[in-house]
Amino acid sequence: MKVGIIGGSDGLGKTLIYYFRDEFDVIITARNHEKGRNVANKANVKYIESNTELASISDILVISVPINHTSDVIREVAGFMKEGSLMVDVTSIKEEPLKTMSETVPENVEYIPTHPIFGPRTTELDNQVIVLTPDKKGKWFDKVYNYLSSKNMRVIITSAEKHDFMMSIVQILTHFSFISTTSAIEKLKVDIKETENYESPIYNLMIDVIARISAQNPYLTYNIQTMNENGPKIRNTFVEAVSELRDVINNGDDEKFVSIVEKSVDHMGDVSDALGRSDKAIRALSHEYTLLNQSIGHEVGLKNFYTGEINVGILENITPRTASLNCNGNIKEIIISHIDVLDENELQKWKNKTLNKTVENIRCILPENIDTEIIKKTVMKTTEIAEIEVIEDVKINNSTDITFKVTAVSQNDIDKVKKLLKGFGAIIE
Numbered sequence: 001m002k003v004g005i006i007g008g009s010d011g012l013g014k015t016l017i018y019y020f021r022d023e024f025d026v027i028i029t030a031r032n033h034e035k036g037r038n039v040a041n042k043a044n045v046k047y048i049e050s051n052t053e054l055a056s057i058s059d060i061l062v063i064s065v066p067i068n069h070t071s072d073v074i075r076e077v078a079g080f081m082k083e084g085s086l087m088v089d090v091t092s093i094k095e096e097p098l099k100t101m102s103e104t105v106p107e108n109v110e111y112i113p114t115h116p117i118f119g120p121r122t123t124e125l126d127n128q129v130i131v132l133t134p135d136k137k138g139k140w141f142d143k144v145y146n147y148l149s150s151k152n153m154r155v156i157i158t159s160a161e162k163h164d165f166m167m168s169i170v171q172i173l174t175h176f177s178f179i180s181t182t183s184a185i186e187k188l189k190v191d192i193k194e195t196e197n198y199e200s201p202i203y204n205l206m207i208d209v210i211a212r213i214s215a216q217n218p219y220l221t222y223n224i225q226t227m228n229e230n231g232p233k234i235r236n237t238f239v240e241a242v243s244e245l246r247d248v249i250n251n252g253d254d255e256k257f258v259s260i261v262e263k264s265v266d267h268m269g270d271v272s273d274a275l276g277r278s279d280k281a282i283r284a285l286s287h288e289y290t291l292l293n294q295s296i297g298h299e300v301g302l303k304n305f306y307t308g309e310i311n312v313g314i315l316e317n318i319t320p321r322t323a324s325l326n327c328n329g330n331i332k333e334i335i336i337s338h339i340d341v342l343d344e345n346e347l348q349k350w351k352n353k354t355l356n357k358t359v360e361n362i363r364c365i366l367p368e369n370i371d372t373e374i375i376k377k378t379v380m381k382t383t384e385i386a387e388i389e390v391i392e393d394v395k396i397n398n399s400t401d402i403t404f405k406v407t408a409v410s411q412n413d414i415d416k417v418k419k420l421l422k423g424f425g426a427i428i429e
Helices: 011-020 033-043 051-057 067-080 095-104 139-150 160-187 201-214 218-227 231-250 254-268 272-294 344-354 372-382 411-423
Strands: 002-006 025-029 060-063 086-089 110-116 129-132 154-157 299-304 310-318 322-327 330-335 339-341 358-367 385-396 399-408
Touching: 002 011, 002 051, 011 025, 011 033, 025 033, 025 051, 051 067, 060 067, 067 086, 067 095, 067 218, 086 095, 086 139, 095 110, 095 160, 110 139, 110 160, 129 139, 139 154, 160 201, 160 218, 160 231, 201 272, 218 231, 231 254, 272 310, 272 339, 299 322, 299 344, 310 330, 310 344, 358 385, 358 411, 372 385, 372 411, 385 411, 399 411
Parallel strands: 002 025, 002 060, 060 086, 086 110, 129 154
Antiparallel strands: 110 129, 299 310, 299 339, 310 322, 322 330, 358 399, 385 399
């Protein structure tokens, strides 16, 4: 099946390549052809220059362009879609794309306006939300729904109007308030790095979330604010709430302040889930830092969850921001917020796959009734080796002459196996 992505060189369109390429024949276009070809070559997918040509050969065509260009691209390619194919878009508003699709897409082509509610930095689809807003359901709908469900995504089916209103809260209100906060910090000329010396875990999480929103493409954020018809009401209500709260505090009206807070919290309903999620996030951050702190002086494996790169070495020191890793005499400063710490099994798998192997045949005399499978399982469980197998097994009187072939990443690991075999009563020749 051919999946075409218009706008595959940037943002979510680029991320979708990596979700689809193992299962489908992915082809992309881009405004900048040189950049598009580079992305396609790196991702090992196809590139063509023409949006209309891509539309004519795709079984599924994904429109992944800036919100303010989405309807124009839909109009550009709709008439070139092949019979029986499917068009989807992935923009943050749904009313306008739905209207444009309904007016321009041929009768023999299906369309499903969609909104993946996650950004291009998301690396896993598990438990991510995606919204489908069809005005009618054809043969493609169940296929799409079942495919997304098979990826353990949370699929929501609703109207375009309901989606856009919900996004006015989820995106417009939050983005507007977060960017207002960063703007206020800038106007106050506060050094954010200096506030880290005084930060609480909640402040840390809040700044991280605000930075994540504020650092995304400002044109995208602006289009989200301006192209959702619910935007003006949401922003005006926010400003009214901020002004009211400011005036209450400036007037020293503590009872009114408490009333506003209590009314707001009551409206939120049961906040136990929110407290649980924030506690979990705080514990996760603290646990990783504690784990690294306890690992100073020891070998660790650190995996960059954006690039997949793994660095293994002796952890020399950590700061709140970085880990100093000695990789065979080469000191690397690695940003802690970008990595996962490999557990023992993951680290051993990396060694087995990456490092040169040492192979040795260990010949030993063991009691006649010894179970070699138990020995092999114990060795694999308690030592860091890649493989152990019996290559010779000869019965001699009341003993067994056994030769084990051991594959490990170092001679030291093989010596550990010999010590363990002696613990089973082996006489090593």
